[in-house]
Amino acid sequence: MVSTTGTGAAFSVGGFSLPVPRHVTTPTNRKFRWSYSKSTVSPVFAAVESRQSIIHTESGPEILKDSPSGTIQNFEPEDGLLGLKDYFEQSGQLISRSDGGPPRWFSPLECGSRLKDSPLLLYLPGIDGVGLGLILHHERLGKMFDIWCLHIPVTDRTSFTDLVKLVESTVKLEYPRAPNSPIYLVGESLGACLALAVAARNPDIDLILILANPATSFKRSMLLQHILLPLSNMIPEQLRFRWPYVLSLLSGGPSKMVASTMGKGLPLQQVIGKLSQNSLAMSSYLSLDVLKSAAAFANSRLHAVKAQTLILSSGQDQLLPSKEEGERLHKLLPKCDIRTFDDSGHALFLEDGINLVSILTATSIYRRGRSHNYVLDYFPPTPSEFQRIHDPHRWVEAVTNPVFLSTVENGKIVRSLAGIPSEGPVLYVGYHMMLGLELIPMVSRMWTERKILLRGVAHPMMFTKLREGMLPSLSTFDTYRSMGAVPVSAANFFRLFSSKSHALLYPGGAREALHRKGEEYKLFWPEQSEFVRMAARFGAKIVPFGTVGEDDIGQLLLDYNDLRKIPYFKARIEELTDEAVKLRTDAIGEVANQDFHLPIVLPKIPGRFYFYFGKPIETEGRRQELKSKEKAHELYVEVKSEVEKCLDYLKEKRENDPYRNIFARLTYQATHGFDSEVPTFDI
Structure with missing residues (x-):
């Protein structure tokens, strides 16, 4: 169907809109985001709200077919092959239907609706x-960003410097529209390399760079520099269009997908058939000479990059030495963080299990x-993401077989979490x-039984390092941040309660978690009622709880006091x-002792963990009542007393648990099934 309005044309390609140039007015009054390029290429824009597939060209808008809303609902692990298949199919369609240039932006329609004030990606x-x-990530990313993807037509010959100008002109046009939000590259x-070059030329624009296996390492790639580059110069130009697809196969991304899919029991013929469909269409204008010039251009300007940067490096990249390059850039760039994926290949974003x-x-x-908001900018994991986060740690539950108790409204103790409030705000203190x-x-x-996400109020060391040294890297705490941990501060308490969250607080902090011999189950709380008045301001319920069992799985061999007597360990501490x-610099007493150390623990034959949540x-x-410091302190003392009662209850009751020892539990499960709930003491 050809429209008679506007000055552009449109056609559909696999569920996304591909815009090229000039003012267009569609019959349905769709909204468009405009971006004018100041480089040698034409102006570009992207359709951002339509659920129809539209491509705009010179002769007017045309809608060829509707893309069903929610065509791709999610990318669960079992859907990995379909996502890769879609990549090949849609790439083939895009290349075969698009014209010869210039480069332009498109917005994937499967992204759906996004949050207000979502930044541009x-x-x-x-x-x-x-x-x-990013096709495997479009839908989930679409809730967080306004996504524009750069497409370079197959026969286009735009130079790398002109590509830099194109991206730069888009950034300069879009940034004033939302000057308080960053733009993600x-x-x-x-x-x-493009992202680094644009960031170097625009140090005053708030850019955030996410760089996967940067080609800045081109010169150190034996495969590219000494084998494929000389070989490509001997190949006729019409055949060079096949190089990017060949390189993607050499890089290990699709091959890893094949191995992963074969592991799920699909026939080899079916796997190869789906991956190879339309593979001949996977061509591009890009040559190894362009890659070489891109690397040289970006490397010469690294000193000027001031943008916040996250580098994602693959350990099995057969195309580029990406792991070493990531470490090099991490040292050179001033605001740079890095994550390494040891088993991944070059095509990182197309691999199963990689979730951007x-x-x-x-x-x-x-x-x-302008700054990160740990509450409002947080996206909780989906059920499948939670499983991926949790699976590596499942052994802790298997070994300790925890018992969970809670107190319902009438004061009865039950073996479940039925006594936990469903609606927030709730503050768990223990x-x-x-x-x-x-x-x-x-x-x-909490997640599996009550569908509650506990957001831990944690030590800032999990989020910030004053300098590189002996402390664990920030990546060590990625799991905690994924599950919603926030650094302890009055502002974050305010935000958590404002958003009706379920917050988890340990007033004893590091001093309690790194206690000494003979201090098991002793509370090290500050004198001040730090959290009570904030909770009362929002009417939050306070749930005191106790946890027992650490002494059933390990015995402190060398604690803080012992280590301080050994010069080597004293210096390390x-x-x-x-x-x-530093936290609680104004505190006095033992709670002010926040020295970091790793005690030496002697493992025991595992016992059992016990959790008891008191009455909210x-x-x-x-x-108004708790505005009084005296009244607030009374409630603070009450909460502390309730936590101590929970601990005393568990310490007494566990003595009567016939399945406290792991061998007794294994015997029970061998008889009744390993998924069965192991009994405990009488409540």
Whole structure:
């Protein structure tokens, strides 16, 4: 169907809109985001709200077919092959239906609706140039970003410097529209060079770079530099169009997908058939000479890059030495973080198990304003993402077989979490086991039984390092951030309660989690009532709880006091403590001792973990009353007393648990099934 209005044309390609040039008015009054390029290429724009597939060209808008709303609902692990198949199919259609140039932006329609004030994300493709490298992530990313993907037509010959100008002109046009929000440049391989070049030329614009396997390492690639580059110069130009597809196969991305899919029991013929469909269409203008010039251009300007950067490096990239390059750039760039995927190949975003939204959440790099808001900028995991996060830690629950008790409204204790309030805001206040061993089973059970996401109020060391040194890298704490942990602060308490969250607080902090010999189940709380009045301001329920069992799985061999007597360990403790952000600098007593150390623990034959959540304490309607420091302190003492009662109850009751020992539990499960609930003491 050809429209008679407007000055452009449109056609459909696999569920996305591909815009090219000039003012267009569609019959349905769709909204468009305009972006005018100041480079040698034409102006570009992207349709952002239509659920129909539209491509705009010179002769007017045309709608060829509707793309069903929600065509791709999610990318669960079992759908990995379909996502890759879609990549090949849509790339083939895009290449065969598009014209010869110039490069232009398109917005994937499967992205759907997004949050208010979502930042702009510009995806800069790698060696294929098609722009569909994020296809497995479009729908989930579409809730967080306004996504524009760069497409470089197959026969286009735009130079790398003109590509830089194109992206730069888009950034300069769009940034004034939302000056309080960053613009994200997500680039892989060649696209990463583009992102670095644009960032170097625009240090005053708030850019955030997400770089996957940057091609800045081109000179150190034996395969590209000494084998494929000389070979490509001997191949006729018409055959060079096949190089990007050949390189993508050499890079290990699709081959890993084949192995992953074969592991799911699909026939080899079916797997290869789906992957190879339309593969001959996977051509691009990109040559190895362009890749070489892109690397040289970006490397010469690294000193000027000031943007916040996250580098994603693959350990099995057969095309580029990406792991080493990531480490090099991490040292050179001033605001740079890095994550390494040891088993991944070059085509990182097309691999099964790689979830870009999870990566952005875990690294706290997603923000909609000038600074990151740990509450409002957080995206909770989907059920499948939670399973991927939890699976590596499932052994903790298998070994400790935890018992969960809670108190219902009439005061009765039940073996479940039925006594936990469903509606927030709720503040859980309790005892911190040695090294925080209780967190995994507690967060998991809250999620699976009550569909509640516990948002831990954590030490800032999990989010910020004063300098590089002996403290664990921030990546060590990615799991905590993925599950919603926030750094402790009054502002974050306010935000959590405002958003009716379920917040988890350990007033004893590091001192309690790193206690000494003989201090098991002893509370180290500050004198001040730090959280009570904030909870009362929002009418939050306070749930006191106790956790017991750390002494059933390990025995402290060398604690803080012992380590301080050994010169080597004393020096290490002082170094660790100096690297960490300081908390409670105005506190007195033992709670002020926040020295970081790793105690030496002697493992035991595993016992069992026990959790007891006391009756929720209401603060609704007590805001005026608890403005008084005396009244607030009384409630604070009450909460602390309730936590101690929970601990005493569990310590007494576990003595009567016939299945406290792991061998007794294994015997029971061998008889009744390993998925059966193991009994415990009488309540």
